[in-house]
Amino acid sequence: MKHIVTLIVGISIYRVSTYVGGTFRELPDGSNLMIKALSIAFVPGVIAGFLQFIDAFVVRNGFSKALTSYFSEMVYHNRIQMLSGEPSWATIHMLTGGILIYYLYSKRKKWSVLFVALLLLFILTFSAYAYGVILIALFLFILISGKHRFKLLLITGVALCFIFGLVPFLIKTFGISGYYTHRFNLDTLRLDDLMQKDGSFFVRFVFPIIGFIEFWRHPLTGVGGGFYYKEFTDILLTHFGGGLKFKEVLDIAFNHQESATSRNLFSKVFSEEGLIGAVLFFGFLFTVLKKSCTNSYSKFVLAACLSLVMNFDSYAFIDFWLLIGLIRGGFFETQPEPRFWPIRSERFSLAAVSKA
Numbered sequence: 001m002k003h004i005v006t007l008i009v010g011i012s013i014y015r016v017s018t019y020v021g022g023t024f025r026e027l028p029d030g031s032n033l034m035i036k037a038l039s040i041a042f043v044p045g046v047i048a049g050f051l052q053f054i055d056a057f058v059v060r061n062g063f064s065k066a067l068t069s070y071f072s073e074m075v076y077h078n079r080i081q082m083l084s085g086e087p088s089w090a091t092i093h094m095l096t097g098g099i100l101i102y103y104l105y106s107k108r109k110k111w112s113v114l115f116v117a118l119l120l121l122f123i124l125t126f127s128a129y130a131y132g133v134i135l136i137a138l139f140l141f142i143l144i145s146g147k148h149r150f151k152l153l154l155i156t157g158v159a160l161c162f163i164f165g166l167v168p169f170l171i172k173t174f175g176i177s178g179y180y181t182h183r184f185n186l187d188t189l190r191l192d193d194l195m196q197k198d199g200s201f202f203v204r205f206v207f208p209i210i211g212f213i214e215f216w217r218h219p220l221t222g223v224g225g226g227f228y229y230k231e232f233t234d235i236l237l238t239h240f241g242g243g244l245k246f247k248e249v250l251d252i253a254f255n256h257q258e259s260a261t262s263r264n265l266f267s268k269v270f271s272e273e274g275l276i277g278a279v280l281f282f283g284f285l286f287t288v289l290k291k292s293c294t295n296s297y298s299k300f301v302l303a304a305c306l307s308l309v310m311n312f313d314s315y316a317f318i319d320f321w322l323l324i325g326l327i328r329g330g331f332f333e334t335q336p337e338p339r340f341w342p343i344r345s346e347r348f349s350l351a352a353v354s355k356a
Contacts, residue, residue, distance in 0.1 A: 003226030003272075006316040013321040014328075021329020031104050038104075042097045042114060045082040049090070049121040052080045057174045078176065080125045091130035092308060094122045096319040099301055103332060126171060128183040129204075131163045133307045140303035144289060145296060199246035204263055204311055206243060210235045211267030215274065222274030229260040265309035265317070288327060298332040 024030035048067060055064035056078040068075045071083040084090040098118045105112040122130060138156045142149055168184045170176075183198070194201040213235050214223050223230055233253045236243065243249045252260050262268045269281045285306070293299045305323050312320075326332065 003315075006314050007225075009316040010314075010321050013316070013318055014325045017322045017325020018329040019325075021326040021331030023329075025330050025333065031107065034100070035104055038097060038101055039114060042093075042101075042118065045084075045090075045093065046114065046117045046121065049080050049082040050117070052082070053121070053124055056080070057176065080121060082121070087125055087127055088129050088311070091122060091125050091127050091133070092312075092319050094118045094125075095130070095133065095304065095308070096323060098122065099304060099323070100326075103297060126167060126176060126184075129311060131159075131167075133304070133310070135159060135163075136310060137300070137304040137307040140306055141300045144293075144299055144303060147296065196242070199243075199248055202240075202243050202246055203248060206236075206240050207260070208262050208264035208267035210240070211262035211264065211271035213239070214272075215267075215270040218274060220274050221276060222270065222272045225272050228262050228268065228271050229257050232260040233257055262313045263311055265313045265315075265320070268313040288324060292327050292330070294330075294333055298327050301327055301332060 024034055027033065048064070051064045051067065055062060065075045068081065068083065072081065072085050074086065075081075076087060079087045080090060081087045082090040082093070084093060098115055101112050101115040101118065105115060135156065138152060138159065142152045142156070145152065164184060171184065183194075183201075195205070210232060211228060214228065214231055217223075217231070236249070236253055244253065262271055270278050273281070285302075289299070289302060293302055301323055305320050309317065309320055
């Protein structure tokens with residue numbers, strides 16, 4: 001039932017977003033309305049994010065926790081999570097909002113204060129996941145764009161220098177400490193080391209692999225919608241038993257097996273829906289690319305959507321369906337200018353009525 005409900009919610013978000021994208025594109029003041037809506041959505045979160053940054057790296061007395069606890073059950077120590085449940089969700093929302101705000105203001109050839117604020121917060125999260133999403137999006141964009149590949153490769157190179165050059169400098173400057181900081185140290189950044197010491201990395205890397213192993217066992221129809229967890233413990237013990245030293249993995253494997261998820265939408269589709277579901281899903285994405293991605297920006301948005309689901313697997317993933325729906329609705333196409341028809345006065349006659 002959970003599987004069915006999330007699928008219905010996801011499709012509903014997609015249909016509504018498609019309608020909104022087409023409607024806002026046709027409205028003369030559609031851009032202004034969208035900017036107002038995004039401001040209402042993001043200004044409170046941005047304010048909370050900067051309060052968390054000041055608390056974590058300047059004041060260091062925990063004053064922001066009282067505010068965040070009203071919106072989230074878990075408040076992360078020395079992390080920027082805005083008003084989200086965790087830092088990863090915050091970075092996803094920042095990326096989604098940034099994509100929309102940048103597009104709307106670039107059409108006016110203006111810089112948005114809200115976009116700059118989101119960009120700064122995105123950088124200051126020091127989230128390897130967030131930076132990884134950008135890198136994967138750029139890589140996918142290079143594959144599907146077909147244009148300006150040298151420029152895109154140069155941008156990707158600059159992004160890598162920032163992640164493994166400037167970010168470690170900022171971490172050292174601000175005196176940041178935490179389990180996530182070692183991910184930016186190239187001297188110790190090895191797959192086997194991360195698998196042995198980083199439980200979060202283990203979950204994000206191994207759980208999708210387990211999904212593809214399930215697909216290998218049931219290639220045509222998969223294990224069934226919502227039943228990824230059925231063979232999870234067996235495969236984990238057989239191939240990745242070393243991960244049981246992490247409390248989260250141990251708890252899922254033996255106490256809450258029903259909460260096991262693939263943490264990757266592509267892995268989920270293959271493991272639960274099999275080849276039949278994968279063909280339908282990727283056929284849908286191919287249709288979006290060929291029929292709706294009419295310019296470079298819409299192609300980048302699609303690449304960002306695909307990158308976002310590398311670590312989230314729910315069919316009710318709002319940000320994914322929101323952006324896909326806006327693409328399908330033509331929101332990222334050139335928006336029409338207000339039209340003004342000259343009014344010509346004529347003497348009243350049946351001929352004039354006929355022309356009207």
